[in-house]
Amino acid sequence: MAQVEKFSYDNAIVRNFAYATIVFGLVGFLVGLLAALQLVFPEANLGLAETTFGRIRPLHTNAAIFAFVGNGIYMGVYYSLQRLCKAPMYSKLLSNIHFWGWQAIILAAAITLPLGITSAKEYAELEWPIDIAIALVWIVFGINMFGTILKRREQHLYVAVWFYIATWITITVLHVGNNLEVPVSLWKSYPVFAGVQDALVQWWYGHNAVAFFLTTPYLGLMYYFLPKAANRPVYSYKLSIIHFWALIFIYIWAGPHHLLYTSLPDWAQSLGTVFSIMLIAPSWGGMLNGLLTLRGAWDRVRQDPILKFMVVAVTAYGMATFEGPMLSIKSVNAISHFTDWTIGHVHIGTLGWNGFLTFGVLYWLLPRIFNTKLYSVKLANAHFWIGTLGILFYAIPLYFAGWTQSLMWKQFTPDGFLEYGNFLETVTQILPMYGLRAIGGALYIAGYLLCMYNLIQTVRSGKLQAYEPAEAPARPKAYVPHKGEHWHRWIERRPVQLLVGSTIAILIGGLVEIFPMVLIDENVPKIESVKPYTPLELAGRDLYIKEGCLGCHSQMVRPFRSETERYGEYSKSGEFIYDRPFLWGSKRTGPDLHRVGGKYSHSWHYNHMLDPTSMSPGSIMPPYPWMIDNDLKYDDIADKIRVLRLLGTPYPEGFEEKAAADLEQQAAEIAEGLRKDGIDDPNLEQKEIVALIAYLQRLGTDIKPKAQATN
């Protein structure tokens, strides 16, 4: 028997991350509520660019994912890893750098996103300096985590730790892969990939951000905290082994299900569908393993709010992971994609799985590190029921809205015309559902306020045990394997080999999908008539990105009759070869814009941006008066041209020197057209709106558009 060693667990860092997740949870939820309200009352944007839907939607998603869930992950990992390894964290300094570095990144996101500084990639909107900071802080976390694992006193690694290791390596690969970009200036960059390739890389990232940031680390937390809260071991450890390997291998392949019926080649779409459906097996294996852990303890679930939160969290995981594969079936996706169904689906995951598991862990963990008991079980129970009601009020109306709107988009008259040719009709129809969704969100927040009060009172009633004494025998230097042991026993003792194995498992899927796509030209057929954007169009495109227009408007006409009748010719992959970044979007709160070029006059766009209801009565699009007032800044246009040419856009040598003059000339032509239509502003050609009009009028015109319906 090895000598027993005394050491202490660092609870102070766990407390810090717990406080951060509590505070940023509220911020993320409130910003989400503000965004939800704007879909019913557009004036809730307060008339400010910084608080308008397009800019705060990424703020909401980033706050929820990286601030609330991110800090929740670190809270749970720092608590459980020390205890599973029977060792304190490797370095207090690295723990503190990790904590403060991550909060600084969140602060940077909270400043830059409302200012419109964004790379336009969903869940990866932050610009390149912040991307580098994220990478550095993530590496600090990794060193601290692996350092702790390497100096552990426990011979074997519990399954939760495998999930932490797989999370770390996969997020590293995804973050680097999706943020390969060339800077133009401190706050502007263009991605290395363009169009359909950029879309594939983005959704390889986007899907796996859900998989490896919102799911695998939380599965690790489930495997640790659910047995702790239930005071019984996990139902089947064997199942957890199969769950782990199958899940991390399959998840990485599923990204293309975000791009079904788009310009992505069919083989990549099919791979995404097949692996998405296969995902049900490991996901439900994990869910059942969690729920069956409570066998014989269901009487306690009735009384214990912590277990209630965890049961609903695991159930929500099961629901979301059943729904996800179903939505990946092409015929279902044809209906669900671009609608609110997807929003409902992801919120079952975030509000139910991530939110409720975080609340369960907070209620379990804070009383323990503060050496006290929970202030009020009744308040926690009230939080549970109000929160559950909030999730139902949030998701059910959105499912209803998604189906309703999609069926309206696809409805034809007996004569073969679109029944709802005006897109706006399909929006006003579902406004009551948007209202109910906002009520659901408000209920969820109301429950959360009870949670905050309860936790604050709990903390006030106790005293933090910052360094908790512990003892454990030292790990024997030479481990004697059991006779005939399996390879898995072997790898469970070797974190580095486990890291390598996980890396291989997650890389195979990514490489098979992305490498051929990126490297073989025939996957993206060129179209002779597709030309690079003019400098003014490029400036307008960057404004489109800045204002977050892609949060509500897609640029991808799918090959359905209902879409080609409404918008015009379906989108071809060759049309996007100069699109850096791609702007296909993932949601149509407004109509698709890929064929909007030439459909309306310049003055229609001008008036529409000034007051959307003047052109589309009843529209819920916010007005953009600042685009009419703001002067267009184009002092970096030469650098933009230079970077794009470096990346492969065929601008002629020396064109950057003429770009500003070219931009001014096109702006003057558009301003002239506007004046002919009676818009009287002496400085029209200097305004942002002119660049936006140039871009919108260019969209989809490289090949001849044809549309019958009005947007």
Next chain:
Amino acid sequence: MLAFPAGMAYAKRYIKMYKYILESAGDINWMAIFALTTFFFIFIMAAVTALLSKPEMMNKMANMPLEDSYSFTAETADQDEK
């Protein structure tokens, strides 16, 4: 600001090389088949290993979260609540 032009040129040269290698490989379906086979291999290995593992070892692993050196348990915490 214009960054990394020389690096980009090198990167392009290497991409061309890999592109040549991939194109020389002809039909790339083998990559998908290879990946699927690898998955089934890993899955079957994990399943077989898990199913053949000794119950004592599995019990020991499953009980790890319950055996940290902290004296609180969910049961005692519950009793405190009551």
